[in-house]
Amino acid sequence: DPLLPEAHINIGNLLVLQGHAEEGTGHFHHALNLLPDSAPAHNGLGMALHTLGREAEAVRHYQRALAIDPRFVDASANMGDSMQEQGRIGEAAHCYRKALDLAPNDGLRFKLATLLPVIPGSTDEMLEWRDKFVRSMAELSRDGARLTDPVNEVGRANFYLAYHGLNNRELQTRTARLYEAACPSLLWQAPHCQQKTRHPGPIRVGFISKYLRQHSIGKTTRGLIARLDRKRFRVYALSLPPISEDELARFIRSHADEYVELPVALEAARQHIAKLELDVLFYQDIGMEPFTYFLAFARLAPVQCVSFGHPDTTGIRNMDYFISNDLFEIEDAQTHYSEKLFLLHDLGTLAYYHRPRLPDSLKKREAYGLPADAHLYICPQTLFKFHPDFDAMLGNILRADPDGRLVLIEGKFPHWGELLRQRFARTLPDVLGRVLWLPVQKGDDFINLLAVCDVMLDTPHFNGMNTSLEAFAAGTPVVTLPTLLQRGRHTFGMYAKMGIDDCIARDPQDYVKIAVQIGTDPSFRRSLRERILSANSVLFEDIRVIQEFERFFTEVVVVATELG
Template sequence: MSLEETLQQAIAHHQAGELGEAITLYRALPAETSSSAGVANLLAIALDQTGDAAGAETALAEVFSAGTDDVEALSNYLALLLRRGAVRDGLEVLSQLAALGADDPSLWQQTADAARAQGGAVDALAVADHGISRHGDSAGLHLLRATALLATPEPEAALNAFRRVRLIRPDLPEAENDLGGLALGISDNDGAARHFRAATILRPQFADAFANLALALTACGHLENAATTARTAVKIEPLSLQALAVAGEIEAKRGDPGMAATLFRRAVLSDPGSAQALNNFASGQKDLADIDGARTAFERARTIDPTLAVVHRNLGMLLADVAEMTGARAAYDRAIALTPNDIGLRVKAAFAFSTITGSRAEIDVIRARLIEELEQLSASGAKLSDPVREVGLTNFYLAYHGLNDREIQARIANIYLDLCPALDFTAPHCTHPKDIAGRRLRVGFMSRYFHSHSVRFISEGIVTGLDQEKFEVVVISNRSEDEVALFPDGQRADQHVVFAEDLWATQAQVAALELDVLIYGDIGMEPMTYFLGFSRLAPVQCVLQGHPVTTGLLPIDYFICSDLQELPEADEHYTEAVVRLADIPVCYQPLAEPAAVTRADYDLPADAHLYFCPQTLFKFHPDFDPILGDILARDPKALILLLAEPTPYRMDQLMARLDQSIGDTARIRWVPRQSADRYYGLLQLCEVMLDTPHFCGGNTTIQALGLGVPPVTLAGEFVRGRMTIGWLRAIEMDEELAAKTPKQFADIAVRLATDPEWRAEIVKKIEARKSELFEQTAFIRELERFLLAAHAAALSGQTRLRWLERKTG
């Protein structure tokens, strides 16, 4: 059989799908035939079709080395090399094609694409530039060049490259989409939306562009439009991971975690091997409070792709939220190893310390380590661009250590100013405060927690009680006026402002209100108001007792408290000036009726002495353990009730500590959290309410007193441990119920539980005076006098007015 007949027979077998026979015949043909390159190309195609890509590449490498001019063989060899990621070898083949005049622009695009996929932005750029030198009018090559520039520290060059693409091909949707991404990356949200919208007009079925447009609309604050746009992206490509992820994130922001979880689940079903899809699904389960499900999904994602830093970061945040700080720190450290320049993540890691401490020595170690890590970060020259977004937490748990926080709060504030100098902002109107002659004093009240929260109970009486003939009241909240509903029917604030969920936008938003006085309901509970507190947004800035610890922030001028609560030396506890009002600055509304319940309704024994401590578990300082142990030792019928948490981590940590410190914890029982009426009912069934030392109850204390239930307290040094003694002083019950030593605390508690006659006397005294604790407004008149005086002082350049009006009568 002649060579030509052998070749034709091989081709026939090949066309019939008989690849083995074809390969045998192709290999039988001598390499020196005139059509050797063509034969090698056919052999390579057959081998590749059998899955032997390496054999195919070897067959073509031989003819390339021999210097062939067969364009088809060279093109196929290039394709094989690029598929393997051998970009540099591919460039040699492409150069040979160029020498033959056969370097179609698409080949340069494929090579540049392969270089970019390998993560070599510079190589991709070089390939695109070389291709453009030969095909200057190729919009595709210019688009690749622009995209490659996105991965370099040259955003302006990328922008110019995209503009060049638009000049060549004004109708190229990919260019508009990438331009939108560039604009979004520099926070030009409106510009990004314009480009993404243009891309969707040029290609109405461009799902990625719709998803990106949804992201831009979200950044612009147009959440409902963003949701509609994201749904369009999902409708176009129901299995698109990007579209499903964006749609899910937006539904979560809209407050529909169920729909978000459904979308994230669809993405996982679409691609079960996608670590990013599992990460999103886990985030959705976290929003649904399915902590175990979220943790499992994060860990699966971590197994699939251990290099995906966001998974480790999110797992760390989940574990920190449920107080599993050892695991949180480990997850953060893995994320930091992958993204060492993520400064916010390094701050999160520094704050991942145990919230159930074992001893005072452990507390000292925690605080020293925290400052050491933060100061190292500051000294490194690292910077944050948006601490709310990047850090997303406050110094909240330091307040529960039972120590003077003035120095540590101030040091942390200074570190944040080093990390993010933009925090130091002064609203223009504050440089020259305006006289209030002929107008009302404009007072803003700001908090995220003006809804059903302890901060609301502390703040609402003040907000609604100011004389609106003298004061213009502005409420600044993250919720609408109807959702907050601070004012009774027929009344309302002069202005209600919903702040943006963006630090810099909120900073500008509050500055534009030109307030005379800004009063924070709390600082330190959540990141927005904490980081906003670094700014001077009003000539006079105050904070209420929503989080009763000094802020450490110099722009906060005054801490509002009461002479009934504070010690004479309390000035040493604050960076703010202490405003000691004669009465406690809280106007509580009367309590709702408790549920009609019995002990059996809570599965509690009828003959037990119930000691209820309804505080959050991070208030349980190690110093409290001996008191609890003393009560249990002295009262054989004692049953101590603690409120259970949604997740077991902190409960397990506390019980492990109590097992060590007390020994016998069989008579410490967890009760689930209750609705308000059932909680009040349970409280009334108890002989005594136990207050936590160092950080005592606030709302819980007045609720107990309002129900005639005696609280026992051990007043601390700082106001966060002196809220209860303030209430007791207000009704002259501190001598009976405020202990001076741990032993006396146990004495009072056990006597209340075991001496019914004495307890009845105490309850009678409480009942006779408890009405004085509710709907009190005298302090509001004093606060009004203070606010006017503080503003007058600010006009004269005095920012720290001393204030103390002694109560008379």
């Protein structure tokens, strides 16, 4: 009945669960037109908006639902999720505690336990939150916490741990073991994984991600899907809703041997994948969103692996290999991974990366509102990559170059930028006036911006990957300070492959010195640009990337077959 608000609410909720949040909003609006004071309709609309990343709007509807029904547990918990996304961690914790007071359950306890700041106010604050994480998870373990549907009950992976600049192996492993104990069904096994022989024919490789579209993951995945030798491999692209139809998504769909749209329930997705009888299931990212994180606990292929999409160890017992590159790792790097580390050889990047195209005609820096005669130091990374340790380097660059300007990009949510501005006001107050903020730039505007700046500053503890490749395509020098972990060595590896070491710093002081020399010395900067443009071909569309992944897939399938 189109006049029943309950019917529209039910349809809206179903659409959100199926990955069609935009369509779901229409049904919730229809329900509210019929019944403006419907708390479930406001809550459902909030969930749809949250799924679409429209968090401020979502919060307004959760607040309206709670004004109507102050004891509405789901609305309080959902508002906590939206607050967490925006980096409002204190408000998120308050919402979760309120929901817990109304209806105690272990899912809410996990939400509280795994809260981490998006933009830490200091290194000490970051470490305090990590300690709280450890203590809270230990308490859940002692209490024998239980979950039935962790994707919806917890609703997050340990995403922000990767940005702390620390080895997360022990913490990730402990967390994964706790989830196993809380929800043993996560360890489900596909029937074909218990067989001693594999099916005849090409090796079946499945590439799985929610981001097989216009996204950093899509950019780094498409080449491998398209170029694997079809005489030896059959390629499956496993995509999660919402399914996109952008150009990159269409490329991946057209180049996979099979394109599979997975259902959004764990049990149904496991069954769907099991029927494919894959030899290798290659997660393009684990930790960026909850569904693939919890799906990865199951044994769905004899070989399961992950790589640099979200470059942190998973701690998950059924994740067999972490694929990396000898140019990205230190000698004892295995200690960073719960998975077996498999090193590809002598690659500038772990992606068959299509060369980014520069606009035919570059816009001048004034088109962005940037000063024509200043030295522009751009750091275009997402704001949660700005570790508190980085602030001193940024401040010292501006102090050493009075004509310098630091160019940053606003965050996904306004509050992220507010948090970083507040931190800068404490850590670099004397040069804060020379920090320039630009709105999010996309496509040609982004790479154009990189091209008209003098130097790009790499975030030390979690480097750029796509961003560094785009900067090098434009010839823009990138200053980098390699750390011990892979995610702090991507740009170092690219430079090593190009045979350029001028921009690789030994320590924070050297980082500042190199950046300022590039920013203030036009001839040095021009020479670097020429050398980068001359050498950068080794980073793009390198067939050896394909060959090295083919070597990996072949070797590990042989090992898995021998082990039975």
